[in-house]
Amino acid sequence: MGLGRGSAVLLLLCLFVIQSEIVNAATYTVGGAGGWTFNTNGWPKGKRFRAGDRLVFNYGRGAHNVAVVNKGGYAGCNTPRGSKVYRSGKDQITLSRGMNYFICSFVGHCQFGMKIAIYAP
Template sequence: MALGRGSALVVLLVCFLVIHSELAQAAIYTVGGAGGWTFNTIAWPNGKNFKAGDTLVFNYSPGAHNVVAVSKAGYGSCKTPRGAKVYRSGKDQIRLARGQNYFICNYVGHCESGMKIAINAV
């Protein structure tokens, strides 16, 4: 009976270590660097290696900008699809999902002025 309990404890400990190591490797990125989320940030992701679980921090003036998580079509057209998640706090933190992640500012003309990013998280 003690062997069964010991084995369960080992399995539980291994699961904890795997989960903890994955969380510890997640990175935090400030979109746009010191300038924050603003015009012409379209190239900001270039040269960076993003992973699923990394966090993007969008710093901007609320009321002047926003962040909208969109599909590839919404990114390409600079249009907000129905039901898209809109962030407005000015200090938004968004965790990346595995695969393609697209974000725009949907204020008139902002996305068209390069206020959008596309990120592939592996």
């Protein structure tokens, strides 16, 4: 069974929208030239993020990590069970729609501002 002309046009339009979102995704280096380090919590201010944007976390491997946490983990500086933890020193994470929370789970690092919260519509 073939696609009707209207179905084919709709399919092409959907593919175009998906491709446009991927092409328009931005890449941000967390913390700028200083990388993912202490007092990074203010870094997102003034930036406009979108779902699909990529964050690059640069840091010394073994000196820090990046834990993707929930709101409670962010507020309490803890890593809930099941949280994804990155350790490569050159981590790339794609933002999900809604709130995205990241902390360094090394003892004391989050408390010294090594955490960010980003809203991505």
